[in-house]
Structure formats: structure tokens, C-alpha cells
Amino acid sequence: MTSVRNTLAIAGKELRGYFASPMGYILIGLFALLFGAFFRVYLTGFAEQSQRMAMGGGAGNINVNEYLIRGVMHNVAIIILFVMPLVTMRTYAEEKRSGTMELLLTSPITDLEIIVGKFLGAMGLFAAMLLVTAIDIAILFRLGNPELKPVLTGYLGLLLLGGCFLSVGLFLSSLTKNQIVAGVLTFAVFLMLWIINWFADSVGPTGRVIVGFLSITEHLDDFTKGIIDTKHLVYYLSFITFGLFLTAKSVDSERWRG
Amino acid sequence: MIEVQHVSKRYGRVTAVDDVSFRVERGEILGFLGPNGAGKTTTMRILTGYMPASEGKAIVAGFDVFASPLEAKRRTGYLPETPPLYPDMTVREYLDFVGRIKGVAPKERKARVVEVMRKTHVHDMADRHCSKLSKGYKQRVGLAQALIHNPEVLILDEPTAGLDPKQIIETRQLIRGLAGSHTIVLSTHILPEVAQTCQRVVIINKGRVVAVDTPENLTNRLTGAETMFIQVDAPAGEAGPALASIPGVTRVVASDSGGTFEVESENGTDIRRELARTVVTRGWGLLELRPMRMSLEEIFLQVTTDETAPEAAAPSSTESTEEAARD
Numbered sequence: 001m002t003s004v005r006n007t008l009a010i011a012g013k014e015l016r017g018y019f020a021s022p023m024g025y026i027l028i029g030l031f032a033l034l035f036g037a038f039f040r041v042y043l044t045g046f047a048e049q050s051q052r053m054a055m056g057g058g059a060g061n062i063n064v065n066e067y068l069i070r071g072v073m074h075n076v077a078i079i080i081l082f083v084m085p086l087v088t089m090r091t092y093a094e095e096k097r098s099g100t101m102e103l104l105l106t107s108p109i110t111d112l113e114i115i116v117g118k119f120l121g122a123m124g125l126f127a128a129m130l131l132v133t134a135i136d137i138a139i140l141f142r143l144g145n146p147e148l149k150p151v152l153t154g155y156l157g158l159l160l161l162g163g164c165f166l167s168v169g170l171f172l173s174s175l176t177k178n179q180i181v182a183g184v185l186t187f188a189v190f191l192m193l194w195i196i197n198w199f200a201d202s203v204g205p206t207g208r209v210i211v212g213f214l215s216i217t218e219h220l221d222d223f224t225k226g227i228i229d230t231k232h233l234v235y236y237l238s239f240i241t242f243g244l245f246l247t248a249k250s251v252d253s254e255r256w257r258g
Numbered sequence: 259m260i261e262v263q264h265v266s267k268r269y270g271r272v273t274a275v276d277d278v279s280f281r282v283e284r285g286e287i288l289g290f291l292g293p294n295g296a297g298k299t300t301t302m303r304i305l306t307g308y309m310p311a312s313e314g315k316a317i318v319a320g321f322d323v324f325a326s327p328l329e330a331k332r333r334t335g336y337l338p339e340t341p342p343l344y345p346d347m348t349v350r351e352y353l354d355f356v357g358r359i360k361g362v363a364p365k366e367r368k369a370r371v372v373e374v375m376r377k378t379h380v381h382d383m384a385d386r387h388c389s390k391l392s393k394g395y396k397q398r399v400g401l402a403q404a405l406i407h408n409p410e411v412l413i414l415d416e417p418t419a420g421l422d423p424k425q426i427i428e429t430r431q432l433i434r435g436l437a438g439s440h441t442i443v444l445s446t447h448i449l450p451e452v453a454q455t456c457q458r459v460v461i462i463n464k465g466r467v468v469a470v471d472t473p474e475n476l477t478n479r480l481t482g483a484e485t486m487f488i489q490v491d492a493p494a495g496e497a498g499p500a501l502a503s504i505p506g507v508t509r510v511v512a513s514d515s516g517g518t519f520e521v522e523s524e525n526g527t528d529i530r531r532e533l534a535r536t537v538v539t540r541g542w543g544l545l546e547l548r549p550m551r552m553s554l555e556e557i558f559l560q561v562t563t564d565e566t567a568p569e570a571a572a573p574s575s576t577e578s579t580e581e582a583a584r585d
Contacts, residue, residue, distance in 0.1 A: 002361065009358040013344075020346035103342035103403070106306040107359040108331040255309050257269065 006113040007120065010104075014091070014121025023086075024125060031083050031129040038075040039136045042068050064146040069137065070224040073154045076133075077217045080162055081190045087125060088169025089183035091118050092251075096177045105255065115247050119163075119170060119240075126162045130155060150226030157223025160236035164216050165190060167243025174250040259284045259441040260305065260411060265314035267300050267465075274300040276465040277314070282458075285438045289456030289473075290445035297465040298445040299339055302413050305443065306336040319410045319441075332361055335409035335440075339416055341400025345389030349380055349399055352388055353406055360407035374402040378432065393420040401429070405436075412436065414444040418451060430455050485550040488533055489518045491543030500540065504532045520550065 018024035046068045053062060095101040104114055134155075140146050168189060173182040196215045203211060216239070219232040260282040267275040275297040282288045292298050304311045307323045307330055316323045319333035344352055353371045362370050375381040378398040383391060391399065397420055404412055417433065418426045433455055436442060446452060452459050453473045461469040461476075469476060490497050501521055502510045506529050509522040523529045530547065537544045 006359060009355065013355055016351075017344070017346055098342070098345070099338060099340040100342040100344060102303075102308055102336070102338045103356065104359070106308050106331055106334070106336045107356075108328045108361050109359050110328070 003110075003113060006109040007117045010109070010114055010117025011120040011124065014118050015124045018087075018121070018125050023090075024128075027083060027086055027125065028129050028132055031079060032132045034079045034082075035072070035076065035133040036136060038072050038079070039133075042071045042075075064140060064144050065150045065226075068140070069146060069151060069154065072136075073158060073224045074217070074220065076158055077161060077194065077220060080158075080165055081187075081194055083129070084126075084162065084165040084169055085183045085186035085190065087122050088166055088173050088186060089179045090173070091122065091170055092174040092247075093176055093179045093182040097179075111248055111251050115170070115244055115251070119166060119244060122166045122170070123159075123163060126166065127159065130158060130162075147226065150224060153226050153228055154224040156228070157220045157232075157236075160223075160233070160240075161216060161220055164236055164239045164243065167240045167247070168193075171243050171246040171250060174247050174254070259286070259319060260288075260443065261315075261317040262301070262305070263315045263317075265301070265304060265311045265316055267297075267304060267309070268312045274465055275304070275311075278462065278465070278467050279314075280460050280467060280470055282441055282443060284441055286458060287433065287437045287442045287444065287456045289452035289459045290443060290462065291447070291449070291452050291459055292445075292462040293447060296462045298462060299415055300465075301462070302336075302415050302443070302445060306334055306413050307331050308336075332407070333410045335404035335407065335412045337400045337404045337412075337414045337417055339419070341396045342403070343388040343391075343396060343399060345387065348385050348387055349375065349391070349402075350384045352399065353402060356403045357406045362407050370406055370408070374405045377405065378402040379428065394422060394425045397421055398425075398429070401432070410441060412440050412442045412444075414442065416446055417444055418446070418448065426451075486521045486523070486530065486533060487518070487546065487548050487550045488521055488537075488544075489546040490537050491517065491545055492537070492540070496540075497537075497542065500536055501533065504529060504536055506532070518546075 018027070046062070046064070049067065050062055092101075095104065105111075137151060141148075169182075169186045172186045172189060173179075176182050176185070193214075193216050196211055199211060219235050222229045222232055262278055262280050265275060265278045266273065278297070278301060280288075290298050290301070300309075303309050305316050305318060305323065307327045310324050318330045321330040321333070323330040344355070347355065350371060353374065354367060357367045357370055372381070375384055378401050380395055380398050380402055383395055383399075388396065388399065397417070401414070401417060404414065414433070418429050421429060430451065433442060433444065437457075444455070456473065458470065458472055459476060460467055488501070492500075497517075498510055498512050498519065501507065501519055506523045506527040507521055508524060511520040511522075513519065521529070521533065530549075533547060534544060
């Protein structure tokens with residue numbers, strides 16, 4: 001009970017921190033802008049495609065979910081790659097620089113409550129970002145007739161994917177006092193996690209399986225199809241747990257080193 | 259209330275705190291005195307549970323800070339060297355947040371925030387952002403933060419740093435007012451501060467405790483001998499030998515102008531009566547007789563530097579030391 005209260009106190013503080021400065025609004029705006037750009041590209045492509053099919057006299061209609069929404073959601077991974085380092089870079093680095101870390105670590109709350117609180121705060125901001133993009137998707141529901149389920153599971157997948165990036169970003173932020181260093185480091189690591197499946201083909205059949213499993217974005221695919229596969233769910237959740245675990249170890253070791 | 263037992267802290271090969279032990283009784287104000295880099299902050303960080311000790315044990319309010327950190331932290335208020343403020347929050351929001359994580363009950367929180375703001379005189383800045391505060395206000399909001407959960411133990415790392423003289427006096431008064439209901443450890447390198455606010459002093463140098471006592475006892479003990487300043491109206495050359503012949507007197511130093519003497523005696527013997535009698539029975543005039551004390555500053559220098567100052571003592575008033583220490 002107190003544990004939940006402490007975690008929420010930290011989460012609330014984090015979330016308020018994002019919106020006390022222009023940072024939160026800029027991030028949401030940036031995310032919405034990039035999402036909108038991708039959405040437009042896919043929408044235009046989709047419109048042309050269906051026009052061509054109609055002119056060809058084919059009865060078949062191409063699927064909105066399949067072609068448009070799924071395509072956009074896959075590209076959200078790229079947006080996350082660029083935006084998430086900006087979300088997480090200050091989480092720990094700033095507390096360490098300004099000395100407020102001393103306040104948190106001498107308060108009757110556990111490291112875990114602080115870490116989970118910070119994670120939830122960042123997740124709150126990310127959820128707000130996704131919520132704004134839902135406006136674009138809502139237009140499709142107004143004009144067309146897409147299926148709801150793949151949209152919902154797709155968003156769940158994105159939330160989990162974002163959680164993975166956040167947990168890694170949180171860890172990297174805990175390593176340094178410098179926000180910029182934290183941001184650049186996070187970006188570099190995200191980039192590696194993203195491009196790792198480009199090398200999947202060159203490492204042989206067994207290597208491909210391993211690399212495919214390491215790639216965070218690979219696991220999003222089933223979610224965008226409307227399938228919640230336990231395998232992927234477990235993957236994402238354990239990835240997040242591992243990231244938070246590393247953060248806990250980092251904070252603890254910092255404490256011993258002083 | 260606070261018990262530090264053989265605490266050491268090493269960073270790699272560097273030993274920041276070396277086998278430090280001391281006790282603080284309930285309601286007492288303990289001054290932690292030492293030059294910069296002596297290990298004051300490290301010791302305080304160990305006491306507050308910010309970092310663990312490499313060796314030894316620290317017990318705060320009956321709880322081992324390492325074994326049951328949450329219980330100890332619940333009873334400790336801590337003002338670090340730099341006040342830990344969130345620049346984006348207003349003073350009120352900030353204190354409310356600290357109240358939440360320190361476990362102040364939701365129903366009492368609002369009242370507590372108002373109370374500590376009034377105590378530390380920051381209520382007129384309640385709705386201003388922490389980033390916009392002057393150094394003095396930041397320091398006092400830091401103090402308010404340490405008080406928010408009404409802790410039994412207060413650990414204050416240089417609470418008057420960066421304040422102007424008026425604020426320093428106010429803050430010292432506030433701290434003195436908190437003693438009794440709170441047990442306080444405060445660190446400082448300003449010596450008069452210790453003499454004015456603390457009941458007991460721990461002097462620490464290079465990570466080791468070099469002295470623990472009351473400011474008065476330290477002054478007496480560390481001089482090694484008691485020195486009297488005496489001015490007599492006597493025929494030239496007669497007073498010196500007469501004073502030296504008094505039992506218990508170890509040394510008489512005459513001033514250049516003559517007529518004034520510094521008379522050293524064995525520790526613990528009070529020679530004032532004998533001095534006065536000697537002078538008066540010879541028909542001389544006793545113009546001045548007063549004990550000479552080593553100022554805390556001199557003691558501090560004596561215990562923290564390897565070579566002892568050649569002069570045993572020099573007359574000094576509190577004002578002049580205070581001025582020197584503020585530089």
C-alpha cells in the first residue's frame with residue numbers, strides 16, 4: 001500500500017516534470033508530427049492502390065488494417081527510436097546533477113519504488129503521445145471501416161515496445177550525470193537494437209533465429225495483425241524487467257562507489 | 259539517539275572516513291567540525307543512509323541504517339550541502355512532494371507544509387518556483403524539507419552556507435530552537451557557529467576524529483596549561499620573580515612594555531587567588547587579572563595541523579574570530 005503510494009508519488013513527480021517545462025509538449029508535438037507524416041504517406045499510397053484496383057475492375061478491396069494501419073505502426077518504431085532518448089535522458093542524469101538524488105535516496109522509499117515510479121512517469125508521457133496519434137486513426141474509422149481489434153492490439157504492442165526502449169533509456173541515464181551523454185548513448189543503443197535484424201540474413205540459419213529474437217521490432221509484427229501471442233508478450237515484459245533490473249543495479253553500485 | 263561505531267569509508271584506495279566513533283544524546287546539538295575534505299559530508303551521508311559504510315555500524319533513532327534503512331530514514335531529516343530542490347516546482351509543490359515521499363499522512367500534509375514554511379520563514383515565497391529563489395531562500399527551503407516529517411534526528415550539512423549575516427543568525431536561532439525536540443548533527447567549518455549553537459563538538463581531520471568534547475572543555479583541555487593575563491603596577495623588575503615564585507606557576511612571560519605578564523600554571527590548579535594576594539600584600543596595584551582562553555579557531559588549527567603553533571595562546575575576542583572565520 002505504501003509501496004504503491006510511493007511509486008505513484010514518484011511517477012506523478014516525473015510526469016509533472018515533463019509538463020512543467022516545454023519538454024513534454026515539444027515531445028508530444030514532435031511525435032504527432034512524425035506520426036502524421038508517415039500516416040499521410042501511407043494514406044496516399046493506400047488511396048492510389050485502391051483506385052488502381054477499382055479501375056482494374058477487380059472486386060477485391062485491399063484491407064485498411066493490413067495495408068495502412070499496420071504499415072504506419074511499423075514505422076512508429078522508427079519515431080520511437082528518435083524521440084525516446086529525449087524522454088529518458090534526463091530521468092536520472094538530472095537528479096544526479098542537481099543533487100536531488102540525495103533527497104530520493106535518503107527518503108524512506110526503496111530504489112525499486114523510485115525506478116518503477118520513473119518508468120511509469122515516462123510511460124505516462126509515452127501513452128499521451130500515442131493518444132494524440134489516435135486522432136489520425138480515428139479519422140479512418142469515421143471514413144472507412146477498419147477492424148478495431150488489430151488497432152487496439154497494435155497500440156498495446158507499441159506501448160510494450162516503447163516500454164522496452166524506456167527501460168533501456170532509464171538504465172543508460174542512470175550511468176551518467178550528463179543529460180547529453182545519456183541521450184546520445186541511448187540513441188546509439190536504440191539504433192543498434194533496431195538495425196540488428198538487417199544482419200539477420202548474413203549470419204546463417206541459427207544466427208538468424210538468435211538475431212531475430214534480439215530485435216525488439218520483430219516482436220511487434222503479430223501485435224499489429226491483431227494477435228496477442230504470449231511469446232511476444234513475455235519477451236517484451238521480460239525485456240522491460242531486465243532493463244529496470246539493470247537500472248536498480250546501476251543505482252545500487254553508484255551508492256557503494258559514492 | 260545516534261551512535262556511530264568504528265565507521266570507515268573507502269573509495270578504492272582512498273580512505274575518506276577512518277574508524278570514526280561518536281554518540282549523540284537525545285535532544286543534543288552536535289557540531290561536526292573539520293576542514294574541507296575532512297570526511298564530514300561522507301560521514302553524514304552514511305548516517306542518512308545515502309551510502310553504506312565500508313566498515314562499522316551507524317545507529318540512528320534506534321535503527322541500524324544499513325540493516326533497516328527505511329525505519330531509520332523515516333526518522334531522519336537531511337539537508338545536503340546543496341539543497342535538493344526541483345527547479346520546476348513551486349516551494350509549496352516541492353514541500354508537498356517531499357512530504358509524500360517521507361511518508362507524511364495525506365490528511366496532515368497540507369498543514370505540515372504551511373507549518374514548516376512558517377518555521378523557516380519561506381511562506382512569502384510559497385508559490386514561487388524553486389529555480390527563482392535566492393541562495394538564502396533555497397537554503398531555507400532545504401531546511402524546511404528536512405523538517406517536513408517532523409523527524410527525531412536532523413542531519414544538516416553546512417546549514418548556514420551562503421546566507422547573509424542576518425539569515426545566519428536567524429537560522430542558528432531556528433536550529434537552537436529545534437534542539438530538545440530533535441537531535442541535531444550539523445557540520446560546519448565556521449568555528450563560532452559551533453561555539454554558539456552546539457553543545458558538543460566532534461573535530462574531524464583527514465577522516466579521523468581528533469577531538470570530541472564541549473566547546474568550553476576543548477578550550478580548556480587543549481591549551482594544556484591555564485594561562486592568566488595579569489597587569490600590575492609594580493616597581494620595574496620586581497613583579498616577574500615574585501609571580502614566578504608562586505606555587506603551581508610554571509612560566510611567566512613579561513611583555514615588552516613591562517607591567518603585564520602572562521602567567522602559565524599547571525592544568526587544573528587555580529592560581530588566581532594566589533596571584534591577587536601576592537600582588538596586593540606587596541602593596542602593588544592589581545590593574546587587571548583575567549584568564550586567557552584559546553579560541554576555538556586556534557584549537558582547531560592546533561588539532562588539524564601537524565605542527566603545533568609556537569605561541570600557546572593569544573588573546574582574542576569572539577568578534578575577531580568570527581570575522582576571520584567568515585573570510
